[in-house]
Amino acid sequence: MTTHFGRTELPPAQASALRRAIRFEWYTLIFLAIAITLVFLVMGSSQAMKAAWIEDLLSLAPPIAFLVAVRIVNKRPTEKYPYGFHRSVGVAHLVAGVALFAMGAFLIIDSLSGLITAEHPPIGTIVLLGHPVWLGWLMMIVMALTIPLPIYFGRVKMRLARELHDKVLYADADMNKADWMTAVGSIVGVAGIGIGLWWADAAAALFIAASIVWDGMKNLRAAITDLMDTRATTFDDGEPHPVSQQIDDYLRDLPWVEEAGSRVRDQGHVFHVESFVVPRLGESPTVRQLMEARDGCIELDWKVEDIVLVPIDELPEEVGGARDTRQSERNE
Missing domain, CATH: 3.30.70.1350 (Cation efflux protein, cytoplasmic domain)
Known part of the structure; x- marks a missing residue:
């Protein structure tokens, strides 16, 4: 089967990479749907868990943007759009960057307010199989379960982004890295509450928020410069494209x-x-x-x-x- 980006026929290696990238983005959406549901069920009043949950929600943006953009760029150029529809990738990249930056900024303000007002987030207990269980254990177990797949997804997508020269896919791979780092931060925050460090939860949430803002700034800068027709760079914006x-x-x-x-x-x-x-x-x-x-x-x-x-x-x-x-x- 011949695979195209607009009027460009992809070589076999890139065509295979595109099909694999599409599969992995669907796998990511399925994983995120499960993770978002589980985190919501156990997050309680923890700021770190709330930040992790919002970060997971934002993680939906890059894979959805990639899947939509891939369908749009396959359209051939028209009289109205003589350059084709490849810019849809840049638009999707920009939307993802704006969402990340805005939500990260909100979470930073929210986390700082918790530290300033010295909020002590309560983590109660639930009854499982007739035994009381501290909810923090469930929080940490759920977050630990969300670590392995983002690491794997991120490594695979990074290779595919290089082959396809796809900056949205690269942003998604970067987001997967933020996902597992967020999970680790949440575990540290909840564990801190468990040993009496009330500020650990807000500090972990602040760390997660800062990571989201940083991802948003990087993606915003890359998307804006590409839409302004800066000279072509490699998929990671690391250097001019050879x-x-x-x-x-x-x-x-x-x-x-x-x-x-x-x-x-x-x-x-x-x-x-x-x-x-x-x-x-x-x-x-x-x-x-x-x-x-x-x-x-x-x-x-x-x-x-x-x-x-x-x-x-x-x-x-x-x-x-x-x-x-x-x-x-x-x-x-």
């Missing part, structure tokens, strides 16, 4: 090209590229040469969905023109 340099190197090696520079726009999964080429003195590239150069660039990486080649007498400054001018002046 495909830009690969395209420039390929074009410079063509016999009729003197210099080349590219602007690469990250559309979500794929790239739209504008490459400026300065022909050698006396050379005038034919339509056939330009088409061959375009096809060669597209073959470099499956993510190069659309590329425009612009013959020009001097490179624009943003793709190296200023650098070339300074170099020429030094040579003279």
